[in-house]
Amino acid sequence: MEWSIQEIAKIAGTTSRTLRHYDDIGLLKPSSTGHNGYRYYSQSALVQLQRILLLRELGLGLPVIAQVLDREQDTAEALHGHLGWLEQEQNRLGRQIASVRRTIKAVEGGENLMAEEILDGFDHTRYKDEVEERWGKDAYAMGDAWWRGMGQDEKQAWKQRAQKLGSDWIAAAKAGIAPDSEAAQELAERHVEWLQDIPGTPAAANGQNGVNSGDIKGYVTGLGDMYVADPRFGANYGGTEGAMFVRDSLRIYAELNL
């Protein structure tokens, strides 16, 4: 018994285009071809097709399905791997949903979505890439959620605090004092305390992150290096020169106190 392309398509609940596609990519060849080029499919081809469609409904990609059918990969193994990916996706969606909900609340609360003022002084989203690269996506996500979850006045306060810290650093650097001087070390202490108020980072006082507290030292010195290497951060501390002063002060503070 052989069926034409439309017939198996109907039987299996798919379209003839899909069949041609599977033929093109070599996933499922017709069991015979007429002299006129017509594709004909046998019972065994139908079984294969059903398998393909079953796996496809589970979300597997066609290349993976091909491997499974060619016995190049164990079915259960492939499904396990796929399951992991699916769960990751679901988590991602969950986080995204939470973010959207927060944003809706913020917007409906009258907050202008990322107003100009956010730019001057402190803009946390600028650091997205660095943060994600160094401490993982979750770190940024937590910081991001924390930031957007704050009220207008809280944000204002935070920015003022950051700006004050920055200007104090610049003043200290201009004054030519040493990084290991008492004044500089006091600033370093303020800086670390400030960092500890950002959730999701290794420095966060409450250990809600998976990072153990032993990382704080490396985190702080790493930050110092970043301030110097990246002009966007350095700009907050009076350019590269100021950033170097901050870095040295922080390193010394970290060595002595963390």
Next chain:
Amino acid sequence: MEWSIQEIAKIAGTTSRTLRHYDDIGLLKPSSTGHNGYRYYSQSALVQLQRILLLRELGLGLPVIAQVLDREQDTAEALHGHLGWLEQEQNRLGRQIASVRRTIKAVEGGENLMAEEILDGFDHTRYKDEVEERWGKDAYAMGDAWWRGMGQDEKQAWKQRAQKLGSDWIAAAKAGIAPDSEAAQELAERHVEWLQDIPGTPAAANGQNGVNSGDIKGYVTGLGDMYVADPRFGANYGGTEGAMFVRDSLRIYAELNL
């Protein structure tokens, strides 16, 4: 203050390619262009970019973002709509995950993924399209889960039952008895009882589906029509002739008893 394309890319945490893309599709034009064709972006463009990236991270499509930025659509409204889509997706993923888990269990339990034997007599996946079209996606999903959740012997029993029912129908039709005869009505009763054992359909005895029991009558007569109209179903009852006999018997039974 103006920035080159790489500079804002870095500041905003994206790539120059993305900026060019946004320029191409008209989502974000550079605030000025040099005589050499270089793109330059101002502070306000940066703000727009940040807004775009924020919305993009929330999963909105670029066309929607464009509408929001052009004030053609309310931000909160767009986010609400998007939220609905996200939740749908999450649900879909959840169902898919459950399906994959069941399939893994089946495969690891030694069941050959859709073996040949499934084809003869009864293959529920053949009816996917019809079931989904007539009674919704959930109906098929539930029936599907139910089928794959059964053990090998249970499936065997089910198929035997289906096949016995089919052959009895064929025999009755061949015997030339009337659809309203006692023998035919007994068969119709068996048929309905059989249908009631398939979860997710309007006929299911336990009302786990959102369908009210008043639909059973329409469901049964509708099925009869389908048997006649679709040769795949009719084949189970001895072709179109037999299917017509089944349809008439079922219709009479439904009128009298449902």
Next chain:
DNA sequence: CCTTGACCTTGACGTAACGTCAACCTTTAC
């Protein structure tokens, strides 16, 4: 024999949002 309609074929564009060369021009720094 011719037409009509149903079904088949291959070929090619479109989809979302860019990543990734390729080929070529500018600016900056040494």
Next chain:
DNA sequence: GTAAAGGTTGACGTTACGTCAAGGTCAAGG
């Protein structure tokens, strides 16, 4: 002068087909 860095405009690749487009094949009817 030249090399490095950065800019420009194409154009292809990505996933799994949907959707024409142009044209050949086959069974039935006038």
